[in-house]
Amino acid sequence: MSLAETQQTAARHIPDRLTTPLARTFKSWESLLLLVAIGIFILNSFASPYFLNAWNLSDATFNFTEKAMIAFAMALLIIAGEIDLSVASIIALSSTAMGVVMQAGFGTPAIVATGLVTGLLCGAFNGVLVTRLGLPSIVVTIGTMSLFRGISYIVLGDGAFRGYPSEFAWFGQGYVVWVITVELTIFAILAVIYAVVLHKTNFGRAVYAIGNNATAATFSGIRVERVKFILFLLTGLMAGLASVCLTSRLGSTRPSIASGMELEVVTMVVLGGVSILGGSGSIPGVVIAAFVMGLVTFGLGLLNVPGIVMSIVVGALLIGVIALPRIYQNLRRS
Amino acid sequence: MGHAQTPAAPVLALDGITKTFPGVKALDGVTLELYAGQVTALIGENGAGKSTVVKTLTGIYQPDGGRILMDGEEVRFPTAQDASAAGVTAIHQETVLFDELSVAENIFLGHAPKGRFGLIDRKAMHKDAQAILDGIGAEIDAGVRLKDLGIASRHLVAIARALSVEARVVIMDEPTAALSRKEIEELYELVDALKAQGKAILFISHKFDEIFRIADRYTVFRDGQFIGAGEMADIAEAELVKMMVGRSVDQIFPKRAAEIGEDVLLVAGYSHPTEFEDIHFTLRRGEILGFYGLVGAGRSEFMQSLIGVTRPSKGAIRLNGKVRVIRSPADAIAAGIVYVPEDRGKQGAILDMPIFQNVTLPSLPRLSKNGFTRMAEEFALARQYTERLDLRAASLDTTVGSLSGGNQQKVVIAKWLATQPTVIILDEPTKGIDIGSKAAVHDFMSELASEGLSVIMVSSEIPEILGMSDRVIVMREGRMVAELEGEDLTPETLVRHAAGISSKGEAA
Numbered sequence: 001m002s003l004a005e006t007q008q009t010a011a012r013h014i015p016d017r018l019t020t021p022l023a024r025t026f027k028s029w030e031s032l033l034l035l036v037a038i039g040i041f042i043l044n045s046f047a048s049p050y051f052l053n054a055w056n057l058s059d060a061t062f063n064f065t066e067k068a069m070i071a072f073a074m075a076l077l078i079i080a081g082e083i084d085l086s087v088a089s090i091i092a093l094s095s096t097a098m099g100v101v102m103q104a105g106f107g108t109p110a111i112v113a114t115g116l117v118t119g120l121l122c123g124a125f126n127g128v129l130v131t132r133l134g135l136p137s138i139v140v141t142i143g144t145m146s147l148f149r150g151i152s153y154i155v156l157g158d159g160a161f162r163g164y165p166s167e168f169a170w171f172g173q174g175y176v177v178w179v180i181t182v183e184l185t186i187f188a189i190l191a192v193i194y195a196v197v198l199h200k201t202n203f204g205r206a207v208y209a210i211g212n213n214a215t216a217a218t219f220s221g222i223r224v225e226r227v228k229f230i231l232f233l234l235t236g237l238m239a240g241l242a243s244v245c246l247t248s249r250l251g252s253t254r255p256s257i258a259s260g261m262e263l264e265v266v267t268m269v270v271l272g273g274v275s276i277l278g279g280s281g282s283i284p285g286v287v288i289a290a291f292v293m294g295l296v297t298f299g300l301g302l303l304n305v306p307g308i309v310m311s312i313v314v315g316a317l318l319i320g321v322i323a324l325p326r327i328y329q330n331l332r333r334s
Numbered sequence: 335m336g337h338a339q340t341p342a343a344p345v346l347a348l349d350g351i352t353k354t355f356p357g358v359k360a361l362d363g364v365t366l367e368l369y370a371g372q373v374t375a376l377i378g379e380n381g382a383g384k385s386t387v388v389k390t391l392t393g394i395y396q397p398d399g400g401r402i403l404m405d406g407e408e409v410r411f412p413t414a415q416d417a418s419a420a421g422v423t424a425i426h427q428e429t430v431l432f433d434e435l436s437v438a439e440n441i442f443l444g445h446a447p448k449g450r451f452g453l454i455d456r457k458a459m460h461k462d463a464q465a466i467l468d469g470i471g472a473e474i475d476a477g478v479r480l481k482d483l484g485i486a487s488r489h490l491v492a493i494a495r496a497l498s499v500e501a502r503v504v505i506m507d508e509p510t511a512a513l514s515r516k517e518i519e520e521l522y523e524l525v526d527a528l529k530a531q532g533k534a535i536l537f538i539s540h541k542f543d544e545i546f547r548i549a550d551r552y553t554v555f556r557d558g559q560f561i562g563a564g565e566m567a568d569i570a571e572a573e574l575v576k577m578m579v580g581r582s583v584d585q586i587f588p589k590r591a592a593e594i595g596e597d598v599l600l601v602a603g604y605s606h607p608t609e610f611e612d613i614h615f616t617l618r619r620g621e622i623l624g625f626y627g628l629v630g631a632g633r634s635e636f637m638q639s640l641i642g643v644t645r646p647s648k649g650a651i652r653l654n655g656k657v658r659v660i661r662s663p664a665d666a667i668a669a670g671i672v673y674v675p676e677d678r679g680k681q682g683a684i685l686d687m688p689i690f691q692n693v694t695l696p697s698l699p700r701l702s703k704n705g706f707t708r709m710a711e712e713f714a715l716a717r718q719y720t721e722r723l724d725l726r727a728a729s730l731d732t733t734v735g736s737l738s739g740g741n742q743q744k745v746v747i748a749k750w751l752a753t754q755p756t757v758i759i760l761d762e763p764t765k766g767i768d769i770g771s772k773a774a775v776h777d778f779m780s781e782l783a784s785e786g787l788s789v790i791m792v793s794s795e796i797p798e799i800l801g802m803s804d805r806v807i808v809m810r811e812g813r814m815v816a817e818l819e820g821e822d823l824t825p826e827t828l829v830r831h832a833a834g835i836s837s838k839g840e841a842a
Contacts, residue, residue: 013721014717014720014721014725014727014728014729014730015728015729015730016690016713016717016729016730016731017729017730017731018728018729018731018732200706200707201702201705201706201707202698202699202702202705202706202707203705204707205691205695205698205707208687208691209684209687209691209695212684212685212686212687213680213683213684213685213686215680215681216680216681216682216683216684217684217695218643218663219641219643219663219673219675219681219682220663220667220695220696220749221662221663221664221666221667221668221695221696222664222695223662223664279686280686
């Protein structure tokens with residue numbers, strides 16, 4: 001092929017997109033999930049006369065706000081191909097640290113700062129082990145899951161920290177306006193920030209690139225280890241923030257605080273359409289998944305379903321929602 | 335070397351075998367004959383069709399045309415089991431063996447002798463395995479676990495495995511690639527033993543000294559076509575080289591004389607503990623510098639260290655007169671040195687991401703505003719470079735994985751050109767892509783050089799090297815062995831230096 005020919009054919013125009021972004025949104029996982037959320041909402045309102053009440057709904061948001069704060073950072077971490085299973089233990093350690101500071105007589109600002117910094121340090125610890133030593137994150141964070149909570153048990157034993165200052169209660173029990181809680185507001189602000197970071201920045205693009213093909217990302221000049229380290233830091237910080245909110249809401253610290261929450265966070269992320277293998281997912285998906293999980297637990301609670309059954313339902317929901325697209329694919333193939 | 339008489343009829347013959355892949359005719363009516371008790375060397379460049387022949391003979395590929403004959407009867411190998419049942423067995427460069435199993439189990443995995451109730455007859459298996467091992471002179475106990483053996487012994491187990499089926503035809507695909515000098519000698523003895531047992535052997539190697547040491551006959555392929563065959567005793571090395579590479583080089587290469595300007599990149603004493611040593615050269619503006627060598631000569635490893643993927647142990651570079659230290663690909667991109675890797679799927683493209691995001695990935699720092707991506711600018715940049723390379727794609731937001739190999743390569747090249755580099759390194763830029771895309775890539779390379787870009791091209795294809803390069807550095811076993819230019823740049827000199835053959839035609 002001569003150069004002249006190349007230049008002629010080079011006039012061939014490649015369109016940006018074949019489908020409009022709007023059409024793509026309609027066909028997305030997030031839309032399907034939104035339908036599920038609306039369905040559960042309608043079912044709930046039929047199932048219990050107490051459901052459609054502004055204050056009850058406001059209470060219901062506590063079912064997911066703390067978990068969702070962590071889920072946003074976890075979503076980025078999982079998209080980048082890593083995971084942090086120690087988040088619930090970070091909550092326990094942060095809460096314990098806050099209790100120690102509180103008992104030493106410090107005020108609310110110092111307590112909150114302690115909670116956040118402890119989370120950050122725990123995240124840094126995970127991050128160093130994964131990115132500097134090259135250990136698999138699932139193993140590292142299963143280890144730190146025991147380690148962090150173990151420290152809380154050593155400090156507290158059977159006891160508990162009580163007597164947080166009254167201003168501290170604002171984070172977990174306060175309202176911004178009417179029925180809108182402080183936690184729900186933090187959740188909303190974080191949702192916007194994380195959505196922008198993941199979908200509109202170079203950093204977010206790097207997260208996707210790393211999760212899809214870390215080698216090609218490295219060759220493309222992305223500092224893979226640094227991005228991963230930042231993600232572990234963020235996840236730790238979010239766990240610290242969740243710890244502030246949860247401790248404030250409960251008004252006390254026990255070493256068993258937030259037990260098992262890591263799995264609910266991961267469930268929320270995966271339910272939101274983030275591939276557990278990394279590389280794909282979105283923040284809007286996680287937001288809707290947060291509402292779905294909150295609505296399901298709240299609805300079951302109104303129906304006086306015991307907690308054990310609730311966890312069965314949440315588990316079945318997760319497997320069902322994940323399996324559906326695969327089953328659909330198999331049916332279409334055969 | 336015994337000058338064996340050609341027996342009347344070949345044990346195995348390929349007659350007019352054709353195999354086509356999308357865009358490539360891998361085999362075009364080739365002929366190959368293997369005789370009992372003789373070693374036939376299959377000679378050809380990368381891409382000549384050697385591995386396709388091996389896969390056709392072992393039932394992995396089905397030919398599109400032609401016949402496979404055993405003892406003159408037409409046979410078919412629909413599966414690998416059929417080929418093995420017919421007595422065709424292959425020893426690959428890397429046979430999959432199992433660490434936790436015993437040597438005997440490794441040898442007979444999948445076809446162990448069965449006793450009562452269809453259970454494996456362990457005693458018989460052990461005895462047969464030991465007999466095969468003894469038969470090839472391997473001092474290995476069939477009962478030990480594979481993981482307790484060294485590399486050389488493992489290789490013998492792989493050979494024993496190949497011989498555990500009643501083999502009449504043994505294919506050895508670059509069997510010496512991973513062996514030491516001493517192990518190679520032992521392998522030669524083994525080949526002699528197999529010959530004595532009357533087996534027909536197909537021996538594939540790039541190394542001429544080996545071929546002359548061990549083969550009785552030769553067959554040469556080039557670009558999927560049969561070029562010639564005969565007895566080793568009747569041919570000189572120079573003639574073989576000519577058959578292997580000889581063609582009119584000027585046919586498709588659009589290399590234009592670019593104006594070669596000042597020195598751009600100076601590399602001095604680049605070394606790595608294991609991969610390469612003392613690489614040094616100067617690259618000038620508008621120049622295409624070829625790097626030729628056999629697979630494993632250390633070319634890609636050197637290039638990757640040049641762009642900061644791995645760290646050199648020694649060495650320095652100067653770019654446009656300034657000393658630069660490159661510690662990461664990000665540094666290299668910032669300095670204006672970019673690398674189009676050989677392994678497109680792993681290192682080059684992110685297959686599950688859209689075309690435009692692939693193209694803009696290394697350019698994002700420049701393209702974005704305060705760290706925020708700008709969609710319109712991304713599409714514009716991606717369009718500018720992909721259209722220049724004549725990319726065929728439905729839209730810019732389809733994934734790279736949905737494109738053909740040639741078009742994927744265009745995306746990867748577009749991605750690197752979009753960074754506006756000073757030096758672009760292309761590693762096997764046309765490997766595995768169709769003829770049309772190949773021409774487009776060559777054309778484009780030439781255009782880049784004439785625009786003043788400095789190009790380094792790593793290639794194992796002689797026509798490409800000769801057709802595109804202004805100057806060629808030949809590497810062998812991690813070292814620069816020659817720098818060729820002008821009249822010295824011929825297929826014969828390239829092959830000699832790369833394979834380590836002295837000019838008198840003796841193996842070095």
